[in-house]
Amino acid sequence: MTNDSRVNDYLAQLRRALAGITLAEREDIVEEIHMHIRERAGDSAVNVDEILAGLGPAEELAQQYRTGLLVQKAKHSISPLLILRAALRWARTGVEGFVVFWIAVVGYLVGGGFLLLALLKPIFPQRTGLWVGPDAFEFTIRTGVLPVSTPALHEVLGWWFMPVCAVIGSLALIATTKLLQFLMKRFRWRTPLAREVVATGTLTAGWGLLT
């Protein structure tokens, strides 16, 4: 394989691995890496294999770009989908990211669950509600063969159930989003910026969070 074809192959891999980033941004990144290779290749003491090794595998390089940009967008976004995607990518990089991802999952499930209950109330008015009894305090929809209501267990909110669930669900979604945005900003410097940093004479590899 010639030098040119190795470089073209690397750039094609990088372009593929950057899928999901806008076309203009992707081409800009590929062009910059291409020019870096040309610049370094101008130094006769360095061969193409060394240059490509210095850049690291194309997939890994693309992953650094994608993570940085996604977390950056998520910090200013209120889209749960975008925030979840950023949290999922962060989760792959270390323990803190994993914890953040589970906060996102639990928070959005709780919020989404309450909103769903609010929507189900008009469809199943007798079975959806806040059920209170000697051993129960449940925001739920009661299904199956159980009697919907018993003298000991009864629904207390009536149609107020809808706005109450809508408010609790919305608050849970907003609180989760704000908390995640705060965590992403707070740990901005901990996002995986560096594939490796080489201290003087010491190679230290490691993606891990920047902590």
Add this chain to the structure above:
Amino acid sequence: MAKQIPVAIEADSSEKWEAQMRKGCLEMAVLASLWHGRLYGLEILRALERDSQLILSEGTIYPILNRLRAEGLLQSQWVEAEAGHPRKYYELTGAGRQRATRMAEMWTEFSAGLGTLIEPVLKAARKTARDNGRLRKELLL
């Protein structure tokens, strides 16, 4: 009784700590390298290596520059170069200058405070080194 830490583990922990410390300074170092004007990626790498002993792998610097640009701290521009191919130059934005200034101030305050704290540690280390040197001389005589 003090717990004995195996030397290999201690050395490994020190290396990790040093790497984490360097990673933490990376953003400040990149912003500071652009303080005097625009540079392209390879120049930034060389400036970091020359001035701060931060030697990054070549694949590391570009995603960092891209993220800092997305944060509005840097702006970039393709410029036709004499080298025969264009180069993408980066320069600090107003927000980037503010961030670099703030980081430099925080770093100075932090390191000054820490310097006072670790001074006794360094004094003790220097004294031990002197004592060891003196003992070695005596043994040689």
